[in-house]
Amino acid sequence: MQESRFPYPPNPNGWFRVAYADQLGPGDVLPLTYFGSELVLYRAEDGTPAVLDAYCPHLGAHLGHGGRVEGDGLRCPFHAWKWGADGGCRDIPYAKKIPPRARIRSWPVRERNGLVLVWHHAEGKEPEWEIPELPEIGSDEWMPLEVRRWTVKSRWLDMNENAVDQAHFHFVHGTPSIPEAEVEVDGPVLCVRNVLRMSTPRGDIDARLVTTDYGPAFQTVHIAGGVDTLMVNTSTPIDDETTDVSFAYTVRKAADGSHERVGAARIRDLEHQFEQDRPIWENKTYHARPMLCDGDGDFGAYRRWMRQFFSVDY
C-alpha cells in the first residue's frame, strides 16, 4: 500500500457540514458518504434533522435508500424496524420484545447558518463547543448565499494552511506584495488577519481579510474593501484522501445596486484563486517538519492550533 501523504488522521474532531438545510424538507431522507462511512440524514415530521449510521443493525439495509420517516424516527425499508433520532429502537412490528441492545449510532446534529452540521469525535465525546450563528446570513442587508462545491483530493487542514502562508499569495495568486499575517488563537477558534491587494472592476484595492476558523471544518472569511464580502467555507472528509469543500459567498447590498456587479466579480476572483491553489493541494505532501525561512507565515501557531482536533499524537 502506498504511504499516506498525511501523518495525521483523516477525520478530526469537530463540527462538519453534511448538507445545506434547503436540501431536505420534513419527512425527507438523504444518504450520505462522509468520514469513510455511510450515514443517513433525515428530517423528522416536525422538521428536526437527525443523522444516524446508515446500516441497520438488524440485517444491514441502508436506511438512506428507502427508509421512511415516521414521527421523529426512521423506519427501515427491509423489515420495518423503526429507529429514533437518539438511536434507540422504537418498534419491531412482528416482535413481542425489542432486543435490549438494539441501537444504532446517532450523531449530534445542529442546524446553523443554513447548514446541517454533525459532530464527529474519534472517542465518541459529546460536543465541546458550538458554531456561532452569523448575523449576515438571512439579513436584508446582505445577498442570499451563493454556493460553490468542489471535491478535492486533499485534506482541509492541509489546504487551510493557506491562510497563514503569506508567501503563496504572491507566487500563486499574483498579489503584488507578500501580505503580513497576524494570527490569534482562542481555544478551537483561530483568527488570521491580513491586508491583501485584490483586483476589482474599478482597479486594484487594499482589502482587509479576516479569516476565522471555528474548529477544523467551519471557516468564515470577512473581506472589507471594494464590496464587503463574507465567505462561509466548510469541508467534510469523504474518505482518507478526498474532501467535500464548499464555499458560500454573500456580499453586502449597496444603495446604488453596485453590489450585484462588484459582488459577481469578487466571487469570480475568489473562485479563480481556488482553482490556482487546487493543483498544488492535490499533489503536495504534508511535511511534519517543513524547512521554513524567516519570510514565512506563522505555520507553528497554525499547527499547534490544529493538533487539538485529534485524539492521537502525530
Ligand code: FES
Ligand atoms: S435490515 Fe433493517 S429492519 Fe431488517
Ligand SMILES: [Fe+2]
Ligand atoms: Fe491560496
